[in-house]
Amino acid sequence: MIGREIVRTQDVTKIYRMGREEVPALGGVSLSVHAGEYVSIMGPSGSGKSTLFNMIGGLDKPTGGEVYIDEVDIAQLGIYELAWLRCRKIGYIFQTFNLIPVMNALENVTLPMVFAGLGADEARDKGAALLARVGLGDRLNHKPGEMSGGQQQRVAIARALANDPAIILADEPTGNLDLRTGRSIIDLLSSMKAERGVTVITATHDMKMLAASDRVVWITDGTISRIQRREEMDINVGTIDGKEE
């Protein structure tokens, strides 16, 4: 089921400047992700996985190398095109949910639709349907503060899907959730992948994510240390901490 390449990074490097010191975060990462794949970028904190995640999402610019989304080098994009990319091509999910606190669930979900120029009625219907799909059909008018973490993350998933993106980027989506809620969020992400054919890329250190992933990319010290396919993983799942290659 390998589709076309939807994300490709080519020797991506990133160096952060902290005053006079240069801190390398990524040292040449080349990775390609195919449409409809579920890829987890695994690594401890400080390994550079969030940096790579930000590069893929067009949220940060690489110091060297290129990031292609749908064969378009995103470094070449102007502000309008970049906003367009973030609005329609990519749906973002964050560890801290990042819902707009003053808006209710429905308004949060319809916000990207408004940015995309959808009419109010159309957006309302679509938003309500998405919220119903993630199991929050009865929570349309709840503000984020009135919902549990798991519910907020469901709203965030509905919001990420608002403009039918090709890619969902999830940064530690289960990081602030308990075990069971995290599990249900992962299930939801994989069923979205199955239903909509959306490509899911997560940056995580949650081992629960392994089973849902088609491929796992392990990042250590800013480089890919290994890439495992699901078939290989089933064997290794018991010895995750082992360093055997």
Add this chain to the structure above:
Amino acid sequence: MTETPRRIFAGDTGTRTVVFPWRRTLGMCWANVHNRRGRFLLTLVCVGVTVAFLMATMTWHTILADLGASGDVHVRAVLERAGAFTGDEASLTKQRHQRIWILSLAAVLCVTGITNTMLMSVTERSGEIGTLKCLGSLNAFVVRLFLLESLLVGLIGSAAGALVGYLLGVAQAAVTLEPAVLSGRHLLLPLAVSAPIAVAAGTVLTVISAAYPTWVAARMSPVEAMRVEV
């Protein structure tokens, strides 16, 4: 889909500069202002006090000027007794300059105060700003959001300040002068002439104060914005 190299994505059908509906923006601003009453109260007080001061001064002088223009002997006597009337042009000019100086100082303090408060608000809300940018908002939308919020607060604060200032100015006139010389005309004149100026000045001051914080918010990159922990 075209197979030729392209910069624009397939499916991008033109309308890249989406206009966010004003009503929705206004609703969002109002919700923000309402939700952060505490923070905005500081701004309200800041602009309110300044406008009240301006309005009180203007009310007092509008009344004086109107009374001074009348040829009535009794009114002149009242003004002179209050020490508020003098035919001396030079000292009048000097007084005017002093007033302008003090009012300018007040305006500078007001701008500094509001800018400071708004900067704090931008830092507090940087996560929200980053999220908006991730969802595809243009910087222009962030600018609009913050300027509109300041406009709202500026209007409310100025209106409240103008009312307080008006009452203070009238009270000053009533106490310093003889209430009998004041007619309805003197009460209405400041409302008609000075109030719009005071409200406009306060609103403009607020929006000017918001300019720098807004610029800071608009220019944040999404990653930077979301990294800020408060």
